[in-house]
Amino acid sequence: MKGEALIRVEDLKVWFPVRRSIVDLLARRPQLYVHAVDGVTFEIYRGETLCLVGESGCGKTTTARAIVRLIDKENIAGGRILLKPSEDVLEEVKKIQPDAVAEEGYVDMYKLKGKALLGVRRETQMIFQDPFASLNPRFRILDILEEPLIVHKIGDKEERLEIVSKVLETVKLTPPEEFLPRFPHQLSGGQRQRVAIARALVLNPKILAADEPVSMLDVSIRAEVLEVLNELRDKMKMAILFITHDLALARYVCDRIAVMYLGKIVELGGADDIIQNPLHPYTQALINAIPEPEPENRKKIRKLRIKGEVTSAVNLPKGCRFRPRCVAYDENPHIQPRCEAEEPGLIEERPGHYAACWLYEKRSP
Amino acid sequence: MSGKKQVRESLASKIASSLKAGVGEVWRNNMGKAGLIIIVFIVIISIYALATLPPGLPDKWKNRLAWSEYPTSVPPEWVRYFGVPVAEHKIYINPQTSYSGIVTPQNIQGALPYYANALGLKQTIVGYVQVYSVEYRLNDPAFPTGILTLFTPINNSVVIVNGVERQVQVLPILVVQRPDGLSIVVAQESSALKITDLAFKNMSVTADLFWRQYIDYFAQQGVTINMTETDARGFATQMIFGKPLGGKEFEPLTGTYRLHLIIVYAGAHPNAIQQAITAGQLGFEKIKIVVKGNAYGISGTDNMGRDLWLAILYGFPVALAVGLFAAVASVIIGLVIGVISGYYGGLVDEVIQRFIDVLSNIPILPILILIGVILQEKPGVGPWEKLFIIIGFLVILGWGGTAIIVRSMTLSIKAEPYIDAAKAIGASNARIIFRHIIPQILPYAMASLVFSVPGAIITEAGLSVLGIEHGLPTWGKILADAQANRGIAYKMWWWILPPGLMLAITGLAFVLLGLAIETIVEPRLRRR
Numbered sequence: 001m002k003g004e005a006l007i008r009v010e011d012l013k014v015w016f017p018v019r020r021s022i023v024d025l026l027a028r029r030p031q032l033y034v035h036a037v038d039g040v041t042f043e044i045y046r047g048e049t050l051c052l053v054g055e056s057g058c059g060k061t062t063t064a065r066a067i068v069r070l071i072d073k074e075n076i077a078g079g080r081i082l083l084k085p086s087e088d089v090l091e092e093v094k095k096i097q098p099d100a101v102a103e104e105g106y107v108d109m110y111k112l113k114g115k116a117l118l119g120v121r122r123e124t125q126m127i128f129q130d131p132f133a134s135l136n137p138r139f140r141i142l143d144i145l146e147e148p149l150i151v152h153k154i155g156d157k158e159e160r161l162e163i164v165s166k167v168l169e170t171v172k173l174t175p176p177e178e179f180l181p182r183f184p185h186q187l188s189g190g191q192r193q194r195v196a197i198a199r200a201l202v203l204n205p206k207i208l209a210a211d212e213p214v215s216m217l218d219v220s221i222r223a224e225v226l227e228v229l230n231e232l233r234d235k236m237k238m239a240i241l242f243i244t245h246d247l248a249l250a251r252y253v254c255d256r257i258a259v260m261y262l263g264k265i266v267e268l269g270g271a272d273d274i275i276q277n278p279l280h281p282y283t284q285a286l287i288n289a290i291p292e293p294e295p296e297n298r299k300k301i302r303k304l305r306i307k308g309e310v311t312s313a314v315n316l317p318k319g320c321r322f323r324p325r326c327v328a329y330d331e332n333p334h335i336q337p338r339c340e341a342e343e344p345g346l347i348e349e350r351p352g353h354y355a356a357c358w359l360y361e362k363r364s365p
Numbered sequence: 366m367s368g369k370k371q372v373r374e375s376l377a378s379k380i381a382s383s384l385k386a387g388v389g390e391v392w393r394n395n396m397g398k399a400g401l402i403i404i405v406f407i408v409i410i411s412i413y414a415l416a417t418l419p420p421g422l423p424d425k426w427k428n429r430l431a432w433s434e435y436p437t438s439v440p441p442e443w444v445r446y447f448g449v450p451v452a453e454h455k456i457y458i459n460p461q462t463s464y465s466g467i468v469t470p471q472n473i474q475g476a477l478p479y480y481a482n483a484l485g486l487k488q489t490i491v492g493y494v495q496v497y498s499v500e501y502r503l504n505d506p507a508f509p510t511g512i513l514t515l516f517t518p519i520n521n522s523v524v525i526v527n528g529v530e531r532q533v534q535v536l537p538i539l540v541v542q543r544p545d546g547l548s549i550v551v552a553q554e555s556s557a558l559k560i561t562d563l564a565f566k567n568m569s570v571t572a573d574l575f576w577r578q579y580i581d582y583f584a585q586q587g588v589t590i591n592m593t594e595t596d597a598r599g600f601a602t603q604m605i606f607g608k609p610l611g612g613k614e615f616e617p618l619t620g621t622y623r624l625h626l627i628i629v630y631a632g633a634h635p636n637a638i639q640q641a642i643t644a645g646q647l648g649f650e651k652i653k654i655v656v657k658g659n660a661y662g663i664s665g666t667d668n669m670g671r672d673l674w675l676a677i678l679y680g681f682p683v684a685l686a687v688g689l690f691a692a693v694a695s696v697i698i699g700l701v702i703g704v705i706s707g708y709y710g711g712l713v714d715e716v717i718q719r720f721i722d723v724l725s726n727i728p729i730l731p732i733l734i735l736i737g738v739i740l741q742e743k744p745g746v747g748p749w750e751k752l753f754i755i756i757g758f759l760v761i762l763g764w765g766g767t768a769i770i771v772r773s774m775t776l777s778i779k780a781e782p783y784i785d786a787a788k789a790i791g792a793s794n795a796r797i798i799f800r801h802i803i804p805q806i807l808p809y810a811m812a813s814l815v816f817s818v819p820g821a822i823i824t825e826a827g828l829s830v831l832g833i834e835h836g837l838p839t840w841g842k843i844l845a846d847a848q849a850n851r852g853i854a855y856k857m858w859w860w861i862l863p864p865g866l867m868l869a870i871t872g873l874a875f876v877l878l879g880l881a882i883e884t885i886v887e888p889r890l891r892r893r
Contacts, residue, residue: 068789121791134782138804147800148790199786 004084005043006239007067007207008106011079012040014062014071014263018314034313036062038263039079041346044207044239049230051242051250051271053286054260057310060243061129063260064209067241068126069109069117082106083207085123092119122152125200129212131192135184141168141195142180148202163202171198171228190221197228208232209241214249226253247286251275259283262313262321268346269353279355281305281328320344320358328359335359387811390885397881403874411682418679423748426671426838433567435670436510436657440859444660450505450617452606454658459651463498463625465642467635479540479548479625485578486550490536490627493635495642497626501656503544506617508606510657512551512570514539514626516563517651524633524641531633533647535560537568538627539654541605544620547582549575551605557631560647572597572604583609624654665859667843668850676838677863683839684822684871687756691821694760696814699767700806704798706768707775714772721765729762737833748836755828755835759821767813771806778805808886815879819872826868840864 015033037059044050052060065071067081082102085093093100093107093116100111112120128134135144145164149155155163165176171194173179184192193213200208210229214222230253233240244250250257250271257274259267259282267280278284285306305327311317319340323329329339338344338358346354347361391397425431436454445451464476470489474481477496481489503509514537523530539552551570558566572579576597580590588609596613597604606622607615630638630647641647664674706717736758740751778784779802787797829841830848843864847854854860 065785070785070788118791121789124789126786126789128782128786130782134786136783136787136801147787147792151790151792151796196786199790203790 004046006046006084007044007241008082009040009042009063009067009079010082012037012063012066012076012081013078014059014066014075015077016075032314033077035263035316036313037066038313038316040260040263040265041079042258042265042268044241046206046239047233047237048256049233049240049242049254051244051254051257052260053244053247053250053257055245055310057313058260059263059313060245060260061211064126064211064241064243067109067207067209068124069112069121070126073110076110081109083109083120083124085120086206089119089123092116118152122203123205124207124209125203125205127193127196127200127208127210127213130216131189131196132184132216134196135192135199137184139184140180141182141184141187144184144195145180145199145202148199152203154203164198167198167202170201170232171195172224173198188221189217190225193217193225194228197225197232201232204236205238207239207241209243211243212245213242215244215246222249229253247275247290259286262311262316264321264356265346266322266357267353267355269350273350273353277350277353279349279353279360280322280357281326281359282322283355285327322357328357332359335361387882387885391878391881394881394884396877400874400877400879400881403870404878407681407685407871407874410678411685414678414681418675422675422679423837426676426842427836429669432666432670432672434513434515434653434655434657435666435672436659436661437666437670438668438853438857439510439659439661439666440857441663441665441674442658442660443663445505449660450507451660452503452505452507452509452617452658453501453656454509454661455501455656457499457624457654457656460497460499460626460654462495464494464496465639466494467639468492468494468629477625477627479542479623480538480550480627483540483548483550484575484582490538490629493630493638493642495628495630495648497628497652497654499624499654501622501624503606503617503619503622506619507659508603508615508617510659511602512539512541512605512624513655513657514552514568515653515655516566516568516649517653518560518563518649519645519647520561521646522560524637524647526633526637531637533560533630533638533641534558534632535563536629536631537563538629539568539570540625540627542623542625543605544618544622545608549579549605551575551601557629560630570601570605572601576604579604624656626652626654664863665857667846667857667860668853673843673859673863676843677840677867679838680840680843680864680867683752683837684825684867687752687825688818688822688871688875690753691756691759691763691825692814692817694756695764695817696767696810698760699764699813700771700803700810702764703768703771704775704802704806707772708779708794708798708802710776717768718772721768724762725765727762729759732762733758733828733833734831737828737831741834751835752825752837755825755833756821759824763817767810767817770813771810774806774809775802778802808882812879812882812886815875815882818875822871823868826864840867 014037015035018032018034020029020031040063042050052063054060062071066076084106090105090107093112097112097116100108100116102108107120109120142164145167146160149160149163154160164180168174168176168179173191173194184195187195197213213229214225217225229240232238242250242253254271256269257271258265259274259280261282267274267278267283274283275287278287285304288305306325307327308325311321311324317324320326320343323339329336335358338361344356344358346356348354349360391401419425440449442451466476468476469491473489477494480486522533524533525531534557536557537554538550540548541551542548551574552568553574554566554568573594576592576594580592583590589611590609591612592600600613600615603615606617608618610616638647662672662674664677666672702717706714733755736755740746740754784797784801787801826839826841826844829839829845832845834842834845844861847860
């Protein structure tokens with residue numbers, strides 16, 4: 001599976017400042033931050049889909065937005081995002097802004113600016129969650145799809161029309177002539193999301209961040225959108241960061257899954273591996289929560305192996321951030337001091353399957 | 366392939382089609398239809414006014430002397446259709462010569478019978494005489510308000526007789542021959558004067574010439590007129606065009622009046638004068654006899670005799686210019702600054718918002734009064750410049766509200782995912798603002814623009830009434846003059862109502878249009 005990592009996220013921290021009232025300012029209280037993403041590290045390889053799974057507010061979307069640089073520079077509290085652009089874009093960046101080039105043909109996303117950034121943006125695109133809001137209601141489909149090409153000064157009018165038509169065929173909106181003059185409100189949700197995908201594909205990107213692309217769609221049309229995405233990944237050898245809160249969906253779409261909790265990845269591994277054999281107490285609880293398809297089993301009252309509510313991302317607990325909700329912590333008194341003292345890093349329990357839990361600490365090095 | 370080509374619209378056709386759609390939408394709305402119709406009318410009248418009004422009107426409006434040919438303080442002519450008796454206002458230019466020749470005491474009865482018969486005439490005239498005669502029909506029982514004679518003499522007052530230059534002198538006399546057969550001298554220069562000096566004389570009627578004889582004449586017929594000479598001066602036209610009822614009462618005498626303007630030439634031999642006149646070396650380029658009616662034009666006149674219709678007409682383009690300029694300028698400034706404030710946020714936003722807070726707390730009226738006073742004291746500033754300086758201050762102090770609303774709209778639009786999508790594409794800030802944000806705000810901006818037009822027009826009128834004047838004859842200026850003469854203006858509805866109505870109708874038109882646009886922008890306001 002391992003190939004060339006198209007994107008490397010290294011210890012990424014995205015903190016948003018909490019707005020202070022005048023009283024806070026006068027009392028000289030320290031600036032507080034929402035730790036939306038708090039030290040996330042992963043790689044996505046060419047032709048691979050990595051799923052980010054987690055509950056609302058755990059920083060999945062922020063991570064995706066950070067990758068396509070929709071987060072302001074001043075909110076990046078640490079770490080870096082390295083992208084491997086295509087050769088010609090890399091050459092361009094080397095020429096315009098050599099300081100943004102990191103090692104081995106990678107560029108540092110948050111050092112780029114101006115024209116160099118524009119060049120790299122061609123390689124990274126995002127699909128948004130809500131197809132009803134992510135398309136400008138005043139634009140025709142042609143305008144929406146043509147805009148990226150105009151911004152990047154690709155082709156003349158005729159060529160742009162060719163490219164746009166081809167992309168519409170790729171996302172199975174055929175015949176293109178029928179869709180080009182329409183407005184978004186004249187399309188169904190699935191068609192709109194495919195337009196949104198088409199917009200992301202028009203520039204032929206290497207890296208695609210898909211933020212819950214099917215969560216707003218009817219179940220009946222989810223499959224076709226997912227099929228389009230899978231096909232694209234295989235055909236165009238893209239690296240896709242797929243964000244979802246649905247583990248079942250993740251298993252269907254992804255090669256690997258990363259489970260996030262409160263801004264940190266708590267478990268990372270192959271999709272089947274994680275579903276069948278979850279290591280982290282949080283993942284176990286998540287999988288436990290998947291509704292049971294077998295009617296007989298539904299009658300049994302299942303006990304969720306989790307307690308309490310999500311802690312605030314402003315004041316994180318000391319030690320392991322999952323500790324206040326962790327059932328394993330209660331059951332394993334011998335690791336409790338570790339849990340309270342120190343935050344666990346990712347520990348490779350099985351080859352390629354990591355979990356951030358002191359339960360899996362190697363007893364002897 | 367042709368199907369694909371139709372997909373793309375040119376920018377011009379895009380704008381045209383959206384404009385067409387917008388106008389169509391407004392047209393479907395009854396309020397919008399009414400508003401549009403009135404506005405189209407206002408625009409047509411404005412164009413007509415600009416095309417037909419004399420360019421010097423603002424200066425003429427301020428010049429009291431320029432309005433002497435007009436009756437003062439009279440209502441519009443159409444009041445006759447409401448049963449008000451109207452004496453027509455008539456202007457006779459270059460009337461026909463009814464007699465020219467030499468007059469002697471012997472032939473005067475044959476030559477100028479009306480003059481010879483004029484009441485109690487003790488003097489007689491001798492010399493070369495030209496008579497210009499006109500007819501004036503008084504149909505309604507109403508008194509005209511005066512008779513005025515104006516001369517434009519040929520610029521020569523000399524005839525050469527046997528090689529000697531002779532100064533020609535003239536004596537103009539105006540005789541009115543009444544329908545009851547009575548003839549009276551109503552106007553006459555007190556002595557003969559150089560013919561070229563007549564250019565500076567407007568000859569008007571005076572009772573001094575005939576009052577005593579007039580009283581005596583009617584006393585013989587059994588009507589006692591109880592008047593002193595001073596009294597009579599105030600009743601000159603009533604005496605001329607009326608039948609005395611006794612005391613100081615007169616009743617209009619309807620019928621055909623003949624007005625004879627007698628010009629007596631002296632200072633040289635009559636034959637020499639006749640020769641010079643036939644040769645065109647002596648005489649008049651133009652003679653104008655004006656019988657001032659008791660009603661005038663479409664909108665009457667004010668106390669200075671100014672034709673109010675001209676100012677009403679002039680008011681249309683000025684009101685449009687004031688309203689549209691103030692509205693467009695303040696909405697554009699508000700739009701741009703509001704979008705910048707909302708889109709860039711942070712310190713820029715904070716500075717702009719606090720600036721607007723300060724600005725919107727500056728009291729606008731005292732500042733404008735101050736500006737008005739400064740402008741009035743400052744020489745060499747034209748009326749249009751003054752007007753636009755005043756509007757400029759209205760704009761400068763007035764864009765804040767739009768900016769605040771546009772900012773909040775921008776904030777909500779900025780949070781839309783399609784803006785994020787545009788950013789992810791790499792679209793520049795300018796592109797996002799102009800292609801994604803402003804088109805969303807534009808309908809609101811249009812509605813607020815249309816709504817702020819009447820405000821600007823009425824503020825300008827209000828400032829005129831308060832005495833902050835730019836000197837242009839506008840609706841506000843008419844009202845300001847009426848206000849300054851309120852002692853008589855309260856009886857003169859034609860002085861107050863028309864400009865007030867015009868202001869109200871113009872305001873109404875824009876408000877109706879604005880309401881229609883608002884229902885398009887905000888469909889929740891639709892009633893159906």
